[in-house]
Amino acid sequence: MPLDAATIAELGAYLENAQLEARAVPQISIAHASADMDDGYAVQWEIRRRKVARGARIVGMKAGVTSRAKMRQVGIDTPSYGFLADSYAALDGGEIEARSLIHPRVEPEFAFVLKRGVEGPGCHVGTVLAATDFVMPALEIIDSRYRDFKFDLASVVADNSSSARFVLGGRCRAADDLDLASSGLVMEKNGEAVAFGAGAAVLGHPAAAVALIANLLARRGERLHAGDIVLTGGVTEATPVKAGDHIRLRVQDLGSVSIRFV
Amino acid sequence: MSASSSDRAALIEALGDELHQALVARRPVAPLSGRGLGLTVEDAYRIQERMLSHRLAAGERVIGKKVGATSKAVQSLLDVHQPDFGLLLSGMLYNTGETVPMSRLIQPRAEGEIAFLLGRDLVGPRLTVADVLAATDWVMPCFEIVDSRIEAWKIGIVDTVADNASCGVIALGAAARRPRDVDLELCGLVIEKNGDVAATGAGAAALGHPANAVCWLANTLGALGIPLKAGEIILSGSLATLVPVAAGDCLSMTIGGLGGCSIRFS
Numbered sequence: 317m318p319l320d321a322a323t324i325a326e327l328g329a330y331l332e333n334a335q336l337e338a339r340a341v342p343q344i345s346i347a348h349a350s351a352d353m354d355d356g357y358a359v360q361w362e363i364r365r366r367k368v369a370r371g372a373r374i375v376g377m378k379a380g381v382t383s384r385a386k387m388r389q390v391g392i393d394t395p396s397y398g399f400l401a402d403s404y405a406a407l408d409g410g411e412i413e414a415r416s417l418i419h420p421r422v423e424p425e426f427a428f429v430l431k432r433g434v435e436g437p438g439c440h441v442g443t444v445l446a447a448t449d450f451v452m453p454a455l456e457i458i459d460s461r462y463r464d465f466k467f468d469l470a471s472v473v474a475d476n477s478s479s480a481r482f483v484l485g486g487r488c489r490a491a492d493d494l495d496l497a498s499s500g501l502v503m504e505k506n507g508e509a510v511a512f513g514a515g516a517a518v519l520g521h522p523a524a525a526v527a528l529i530a531n532l533l534a535r536r537g538e539r540l541h542a543g544d545i546v547l548t549g550g551v552t553e554a555t556p557v558k559a560g561d562h563i564r565l566r567v568q569d570l571g572s573v574s575i576r577f578v
Numbered sequence: 579m580s581a582s583s584s585d586r587a588a589l590i591e592a593l594g595d596e597l598h599q600a601l602v603a604r605r606p607v608a609p610l611s612g613r614g615l616g617l618t619v620e621d622a623y624r625i626q627e628r629m630l631s632h633r634l635a636a637g638e639r640v641i642g643k644k645v646g647a648t649s650k651a652v653q654s655l656l657d658v659h660q661p662d663f664g665l666l667l668s669g670m671l672y673n674t675g676e677t678v679p680m681s682r683l684i685q686p687r688a689e690g691e692i693a694f695l696l697g698r699d700l701v702g703p704r705l706t707v708a709d710v711l712a713a714t715d716w717v718m719p720c721f722e723i724v725d726s727r728i729e730a731w732k733i734g735i736v737d738t739v740a741d742n743a744s745c746g747v748i749a750l751g752a753a754a755r756r757p758r759d760v761d762l763e764l765c766g767l768v769i770e771k772n773g774d775v776a777a778t779g780a781g782a783a784a785l786g787h788p789a790n791a792v793c794w795l796a797n798t799l800g801a802l803g804i805p806l807k808a809g810e811i812i813l814s815g816s817l818a819t820l821v822p823v824a825a826g827d828c829l830s831m832t833i834g835g836l837g838g839c840s841i842r843f844s
Contacts (some may be wrong), residue, residue: 384775498834500766500780509650509786512818514766514778514834551778568764568780568834 319348319355328362331475334461340418343462343471353394356473357536363476364399373402376545377533378456379525380477383517386423389553392469395519397529398477400545406457406575408485414559414577417459417480422557422575423550424503424511424565426496426522427454427484430544436534439527447540448523450488451496453567455575456547457481458554482547485573486565494569497521501551501567511552522548590621594628597741600727601629604684607727611734619662622739626664630742633667641811642666642693643799644722645791646743647735648784648815656735661785663795664743666811672749674839678723680825686725686746686843688823689816690767690831692781692788693720693750694757696810700792702800707789710796711757713808717788719751719833721841722813724820748813753837763787766834767817771827779818788814 319327327344334341344359345351368374380386380396387393406412414420431449459480460467472478497516502509515522525548530540540546557563557577564574593610600607610617610625617625634640647653647661672678680686697715725746728737738744763786767779785791791814796806806812823829823843830840 495834498766498768498832500761500764500782500834502764502780502782509782512778512780512783514768514780516766516768516770516775516832517778520775566764568761568766 317350319351319358323348324358324362327359327474328366331359331461332363332366338416338418340463341461343467344474345468345471351470353469353473356470359474360398360476367401374399375402375405376400376547377529377540378477378479378547379529379549380472382519382525382528382549383551385517385553386550392472394469395525395528395549396469396473396477397532398479400479400482400547404479404481406481406483408483408573411576411578412457412481417457418461419465420457420459420480420557421554422563423456423458423554424501424513424552425454425456425550426515426548427452428491428523428526428546428548430540430542430546433539433541434526434530435539436531439530441521441523441527444523444526445491448491451491451494451570452484452488453486453565453570453573454547455483455563455565455573456550483573483575484545486567486571489570491523496523499568499570501565503552503555504564505555505557506562510555513551515551517551518548525549589615590624591628593740594625594631597625597629597727598632606684606729609728609732609734609737610740611736617736619735619739622736625740626742629740630665630667633669638667638669640665641668641671642813643795643806643810644743644745644813645795645815646738648791656733656738658735661791661794661815662735662739662743663798664745666745666748666813670745670747672747672841674749674751674841676749677842677844678747678749679844683723683725683746684727685731686723686823687820688769688829689722689724689820690769690777690779690818690833691720691722691813691816692762692833692836693718694792694812694814695754696806696808696812698808700796700806702797705793705796705800707787707793710789710792714757716754717757717760717762717836718754719831719837719839720813721749721829721831721839722816723747723749723823749839749841751837751839755836760835762789765836767831769818769821769829769831771821771823771829776821777818781817783817784815791815
């Protein structure tokens with residue numbers, strides 16, 4: 317049986333407060349063992365509703381767990397989505413206060429910016445490329461609100477797929493000028509390379525992650541909108557960061573993007 | 579002392595012969611490093627030379643060299659702080675589209691690499707990456723199928739160096755580009771096995787830049803009076819994690835901005 321409206325409202329407040337107070341909490345499936353992925357999305361949409369009600373703008377979406385490296389790292393093999401609020405954006409070359417987060421990790425990603433809406437079901441790589449305005453390199457800073465970064469699928473979906481911050485930078489290019497599948501990237505932490513990969517690590521092609529989000533959104537009658545930023549999920553494992561760390565991502569044909577944690 | 583040094587020479591010959599026999603019979607042997615022989619890396623290169631002498635005597639020729647242990651992960655696994663190298667022989671060479679018989683391999687794993695084809699000799703030491711790039715005619719995508727003549731890949735640095743840097747066979751792609759036309763540092767690598775993405779990586783995984791690996795080799799061998807020769811193929815190191823292969827597998831790879839290579843195993 318799905319969670320009732322009162323429970324969903326309570327869990328939305330529970331997780332959003334954990335985020336706002338940068339405090340790790342037990343995952344929701346401990347108190348609600350029956351919670352499934354749909355319940356998780358109901359809680360995530362409740363968190364989104366709370367933020368929008370306070371004036372937040374939803375600037376896009378993110379895909380979670382779209383590469384094998386990520387599936388291994390978190391022990392979950394079902395991709396998911398989360399939303400990006402305007403306040404999650406950090407500037408290329410800028411700073412993020414580590415104490416505003418619990419146990420942040422950084423992932424190298426591709427960001428698609430859409431010029432047209434994308435509506436599932438039945439979206440595919442071609443639909444996405446046709447609707448894409450441009451592509452950029454992105455760093456996503458994920459931060460599970462759960463203790464020890466440990467969670468099951470329902471819990472992580474409820475927690476907005478660990479969405480916390482993101483940084484866009486480098487060059488923007490038309491998607492059809494690039495071979496994103498074989499586009500290579502190197503992520504450096506404090507000047508040392510910590511992760512290598514190529515776009516195909518994300519579901520074979522990063523645009524497939526955008527299609528996946530559109531198809532998942534269709535199950536709730538929702539869609540991606542023109543102007544949305546869509547992060548396609550970590551190409552490699554996520555790297556833990558703390559105050560003092562500097563992260564730089566360089567992507568073939570797309571330049572670089574960096575962020576410092578203070 | 580002379581008795582002991584001739585004992586040493588006999589030991590090195592015996593170990594080189596043993597590894598060659600292991601390769602021919604496809605029967606891996608116990609790690610050399612675990613035998614209490616006090617072997618050094620220098621000894622290991624002499625064992626490698628002895629091992630390969632049998633194939634050269636049988637008519638194969640040297641077509642190039644490979645640099646190994648170019649990633650941090652492999653270096654820490656082997657507990658070394660620099661790469662190693664082995665020789666590429668004519669009998670190891672395959673081309674894209676060909677089938678590699680498993681009957682000549684023991685426990686193969688595939689690496690995606692960038693091959694440098696030298697247009698001029700590179701005579702180290704004191705060379706820079708600029709010398710390497712200027713002397714390189716073409717870069718090509720290349721599979722290196724590494725294989726170990728040591729049981730269960732239980733290798734330390736001495737074992738892999740003695741075993742020709744664990745080289746098995748190589749397969750060159752059909753694409754060739756000038757080094758200035760490829761972003762060798764950021765080019766992506768995608769390896770698919772039977773249609774699934776099995777590994778991805780990027781150029782910088784090879785010692786920060788594939789040309790660094792070639793430069794290291796030219797300087798290391800140059801210090802010993804050995805040049806890298808025009809026409810040689812130099813493999814610059816793995817760009818991603820190794821992919822185990824078995825009979826029936828199809829492997830393909832793409833290197834961003836460079837091209838690809840496909841092979842099968844029978």
